[in-house]
Amino acid sequence: MSSPERKRKKRSLEPSPESTPNPSLPDDLIVSILARVSRLYYPILSLVSKSSRTLVTSPELYKTRSFFNRTESCLYVCLDFPPDPNPRWFTLYRKPNQNITEKTKNSSGFVLAPIPNHHSHSSSIVAIGSNIYAIGGSIENAPSSKVSILDCRSHTWHEAPSMRMKRNYPAANVVDGKIYVAGGLEEFDSSKWMEVFDIKTQTWEFVLSPLAERFIYRSLVIEGEIYIFGDKVVTYKPKEDRWGGVGEHQSMDLGLFFHSYCVIDNVLYCYRPGGIKWYESEKRSWRKLRGLKGLSKLASSCVKLADYGGKMALLWDKYIPCSGNKSHSISCAVVSLERCKNQGIRGKVEWFDDMLTVPSSYNFVGALAATL
């Protein structure tokens, strides 16, 4: 009687499940589905209904994303439009209303969309997790100790504890979830030259710095070690509380060009007119990044590189000839990177496109990726 053939004996009584309307899914299920949708599509979701609009900025959704390990890197771009003191923030999204079937050949389908809120001053910027920290800088032409946080989930700003010192565009770097800021002091004082913000305790502490550099041109982090380039090169490894010079890596600095550099997976990349190079620390030399076929010409004075979740985001501007040199267009490319057999690194252009048109008086503050 309990033969397997009998187990489905009554199933045929309901031949047409299609007769019932599609049952609406419970809310938590919708959350769990939308949490798996790439954040690039969230502007589209915000056009669906009131509930979905609320949902895409809710902490609940982002909690679910991280629970499902669905967090992804989201690109943010900060531009200054002087004399407006407020920098503008943009983030990379998919274009809403993009008709997939009619996608034009030239359109990447990406857009740098302005985020609705902006904070009140220009500053140094770093990202930790889903937050972007705007640190120091100038408010009404005076150095500031202010620290603002952009919560990239809801695109709202709030204040973090201020630094101990007022700092004018300090070098800000993140090591092990702590923010190390250096320089930018009004009165040079090596004992107050560096301070660190612990996001867990929400406190700023000074870092004793025997090798303070008065002027900082650029800074970066490789393998948990902060490199600060001034007249000399100073390194600091917080984990070991070890300070050092960087004599052997002098060529690292020489190859750097403005602020067109970034560190991805502990490899330093830099744009120089003609191409992108990467620093091979074993050989202490710069090597050309191969590949990049899609970017046939990239000659711009303003190129920004950013670690975009292990890929490289490249942003550059160029004159719009017909605008009488009054406008620039900002373009973006995403390049995936892979190690080759010969120890080299190859880049592959995933896409590139024009993103924004801006007045030529703009300043490119920076580009960075938050994890959401």
Added chain:
Amino acid sequence: MSEGDLAVMKPETMKSYIWLQTADGSIQQVEQEVAMFCPMICQEVIQKGVGSSKNHAISLPQRVNPAMFSLILDYCRFHQLPGRSNKERKTYDERFIRMDTKRLCELTSAADSLQLKPLVDLTSRALARIIEGKNPEEIREIFHLPDDLTEEEKLEPLKNSMDDPRIRLLNRLYAKKRKELKERERLKNVEVEEHVDERSVDDLLSFINGRDHKAVKMSKGKKKKKKKKDQKIVSSNNIHDKESHDLRSKQQCVEEIGSSMREVPNLLSAEDDISTPNAGSEDEDIDDEIDPAMRELLDREVEDFAQRLNSNWVRSLGKERRPVHFSINGNGTTRRHTGMVSIWRPCMFTLF
């Protein structure tokens, strides 16, 4: 029937089958190891001791219709067997979710009510991928969400925040005018009041749009001032003057924004045809005699350097933090070193 009940109560058969009832009332027997793959059924059996007989069949949740339940059993039957390779499982899963969106929704819902997490994961991922290619209208349909956003609200995320400075400026101008008006009314100065009345919105707009070249020149001139101290004195001595200077600077910004930034909102909508020059186009006009990109490159380098210097330099001089923004961008003057050009130029046209 009673015989049957007895039969399933025998230990060896008890392990084999579980009685389940779907929402439509139909009852069926399912191999225990398959049914128990669903945590919800497993809990019922363990906690309530039901499912061992037809009379004590486990009632499945409303959301599990017979068609979906049969699919879910297929899934369980495949996955509960040990010894399958990950590749096999993956291939099976991929094939398993090949169905239309409506059925996929039903399946997700049913699997969710049976707490069958791996299947919910699978179908949710599939639905997420489907949604990534859909427009708002289609997503609304999939989830049965109401179209409750007004047309205005739908435009909101596309709104151009670039309009802000203009609006802010306008508001500030209005506020200023209102303040002046009040002041003057209090002073009962009829002449001035008439003058104020003449300033229509159009006038303000034309002022903002930069037709008042005198003002622009003035602000540029001011910005060019190298002596920061002077500027500081001017601005601190006369607050009103500072304010108008501020406004003129704003105006310049707006002038530029006005001419170019209007495109920004359009970028968000694919329907709007913006002629975006292709980044990869070969006919880029960078090969001029004076090569703007080159000039700019040098400008930026100078600017960058100046900015660095300024951050210290300025400390001693005054409060102007970023004068380079103005001096470089204001008129595009170049302070390039001829030697540098000859060095840089060959690099510039080396292509990737």
